[in-house]
Amino acid sequence: MKKLLNLVKQLLLALPAGSRRFIRVFAAALSALALLDIAALGILALLLGPLISGTSVTVPVIGITLSEPSDFGVALGIVCGLILLKGFLGIVVQRLSTRRFARFEQALGAKLLDSFFFAPWLDRLSRNSSDLVRSTDVGVSSTVSGILIPYTQLMGEIATFVAVITVLLIATPAMAIGAVVYFAAVGFFLSRWVLARAVKAGRDNRDYSTRSVRLISEMVQSLKEVTLRNKGDEIQNVVLDVRQKASTARANQVFLGSVPRYVLEMALIGGLAIAAAYGYSESGMEGAVAQLALFGVAGFRLVPAVTRFQTIMAQTAAAMPYAERVLDEIEIGRQNRESYAVKQSGRTLDSEVRNLRLDNVSFRYPNASSLAVDGVSFDIPFGSSLALVGESGSGKSTLVDIMLGLLEPTDGALFIDDVPMSEAMASWQSRVGYVPQHVAIFDSTVAHNVALTWEDSLIDDDRVRRALERAQLLDVIEARPEGIHGKVGEGGISLSGGQRQRLGIARALYSDPIVLVMDEATSALDTATEAAVTDAVRALAGDVTTIVVAHRLATIRHSDQVCFMKDGKVAARGTFDEVVRDEPEFARQALLAGLTPDGNLKNYG
Numbered sequence: 001m002k003k004l005l006n007l008v009k010q011l012l013l014a015l016p017a018g019s020r021r022f023i024r025v026f027a028a029a030l031s032a033l034a035l036l037d038i039a040a041l042g043i044l045a046l047l048l049g050p051l052i053s054g055t056s057v058t059v060p061v062i063g064i065t066l067s068e069p070s071d072f073g074v075a076l077g078i079v080c081g082l083i084l085l086k087g088f089l090g091i092v093v094q095r096l097s098t099r100r101f102a103r104f105e106q107a108l109g110a111k112l113l114d115s116f117f118f119a120p121w122l123d124r125l126s127r128n129s130s131d132l133v134r135s136t137d138v139g140v141s142s143t144v145s146g147i148l149i150p151y152t153q154l155m156g157e158i159a160t161f162v163a164v165i166t167v168l169l170i171a172t173p174a175m176a177i178g179a180v181v182y183f184a185a186v187g188f189f190l191s192r193w194v195l196a197r198a199v200k201a202g203r204d205n206r207d208y209s210t211r212s213v214r215l216i217s218e219m220v221q222s223l224k225e226v227t228l229r230n231k232g233d234e235i236q237n238v239v240l241d242v243r244q245k246a247s248t249a250r251a252n253q254v255f256l257g258s259v260p261r262y263v264l265e266m267a268l269i270g271g272l273a274i275a276a277a278y279g280y281s282e283s284g285m286e287g288a289v290a291q292l293a294l295f296g297v298a299g300f301r302l303v304p305a306v307t308r309f310q311t312i313m314a315q316t317a318a319a320m321p322y323a324e325r326v327l328d329e330i331e332i333g334r335q336n337r338e339s340y341a342v343k344q345s346g347r348t349l350d351s352e353v354r355n356l357r358l359d360n361v362s363f364r365y366p367n368a369s370s371l372a373v374d375g376v377s378f379d380i381p382f383g384s385s386l387a388l389v390g391e392s393g394s395g396k397s398t399l400v401d402i403m404l405g406l407l408e409p410t411d412g413a414l415f416i417d418d419v420p421m422s423e424a425m426a427s428w429q430s431r432v433g434y435v436p437q438h439v440a441i442f443d444s445t446v447a448h449n450v451a452l453t454w455e456d457s458l459i460d461d462d463r464v465r466r467a468l469e470r471a472q473l474l475d476v477i478e479a480r481p482e483g484i485h486g487k488v489g490e491g492g493i494s495l496s497g498g499q500r501q502r503l504g505i506a507r508a509l510y511s512d513p514i515v516l517v518m519d520e521a522t523s524a525l526d527t528a529t530e531a532a533v534t535d536a537v538r539a540l541a542g543d544v545t546t547i548v549v550a551h552r553l554a555t556i557r558h559s560d561q562v563c564f565m566k567d568g569k570v571a572a573r574g575t576f577d578e579v580v581r582d583e584p585e586f587a588r589q590a591l592l593a594g595l596t597p598d599g600n601l602k603n604y605g
């Protein structure tokens, strides 16, 4: 219970202002509804006996005596009115609360996404995207429907319990105390036995469900290889095993949720026997019947309340692991937002910057034994082109991520003119365009894809056309029905591979960058298409600085600077021909690509 209160307190802090008040009002409303219910049923119970036997009755607390049939009629009318009022208010409360709880889900989900979208790049590399999807979806809904809503219902049940006990206390104090002790003992046993197991079942369900979603998404991503290697059965067994564990955990949750009801029903019989024995010892058979009736009436109100109390406790216990993760993620998101805000408030670069300088830059991935980038220094005058080449794993992509400001060097620094990049990060990143190896195209129009937005109002058609023109794609797009407003299909299915890459270039150019970074952006293309894309990039010379990572040397033949990387270091740097002259390994590759006359290969053995 303490843990639940603590969790709810933290959740309320994460929710928009006014949520705490809403939860209080909602809990009070549910309690009031429960009291209305008890009042109606209490009056009914009070009236039934005298009504049938034709005797008079005095209403406790109010003190009015009812003896005439018309008095009973009015009283019954009041009972009906109370029940109708409770029903009507119940609908209103449910309507208002379900909307509000939906808003809670949105607010928590938004904060959760912060933990991913504003996370430092290095943290993001270690995060699994399906886990995030699961957290934002199931985690948030379980937190709201499994913690916040039951918590408020809990208050209603407590109010019912207190009201019934108060009535009992007035009518027969000894019986009231006995009932509290008895039900407290049963409740204690249930919470000891059931709740601990419910928490474990909830944790297992969360862990195995998350793992199962992750496995399925990994399987779908490598479906072709899985099919070809005939690994369907193997993967199916792994997934089924995990899913079975998740289903077992869920089944345990359902089972544990239903146990309290049966235990309490059995406990009611025990309570009735104790009450009868007590009554008999006090005043014989008559006392036994009276105590039996009293405990029976109270018990039939108490047991459902205690049952729901226990069910809610089991339900919240099962949802706690989700809520704890959601809270952890929200805290990470808050910290990420803060550091993002600090980054945004940095210096603004001049409109006319001239040079990017890397000064002895090194980088080591966490837990890696060696440096991925080792003491790299060079200058890139803006407007020129730089090509990064070298064998796989030599550190090209890592260096690109450092230049994009995604990774922070572990040693050394980068400067834009004389401004340290770290002091003007937001300004720098807003002026860099990036084209990945696989341009992710979403199922919308060309314009949405180029502007990288999901909102029509944020698209500037003229800029879209200009970006497409610079990427040498405008003619192709304009020739299609609906032009830039035509749909491209799922994953850009209606575009060729080269067109998709040029769409990626147009996307990068849309924000008018001073630097365009392409990380093996043409490596998946055929030679002719690659040449077309390379032409598009070359046409930007002088205007946009291009930094290209390439394995195929034809694409970088005309770069102003070529950096040949080896084991994280720059092994040779200069024009294409200079690197061929200085670096035998590069010379061999150039020869194989048919880009070097043998005469240039002084060092080639």
Ligand SMILES: Nc1ncnc2c1ncn2[C@@H]1O[C@H](COP(=O)(O)OP(=O)(O)OP(=O)(O)O)[C@@H](O)[C@H]1O
Pocket (backbone or CB within 6 Å): 125, 365, 366, 368, 372, 390, 391, 392, 393, 394, 395, 396, 397, 398, 399
């Ligand atoms: N997220 C990571 N965590 C740990 N080590 C990494 C990570 N990413 C890359 N590395 C390591 O850093 C080194 C440089 O990798 P990088 O991807 O920069 O090389 P690359 O030259 O771009 O390779 P390729 O041409 O194959 O893309 C490699 O040894 C690689 O194993």
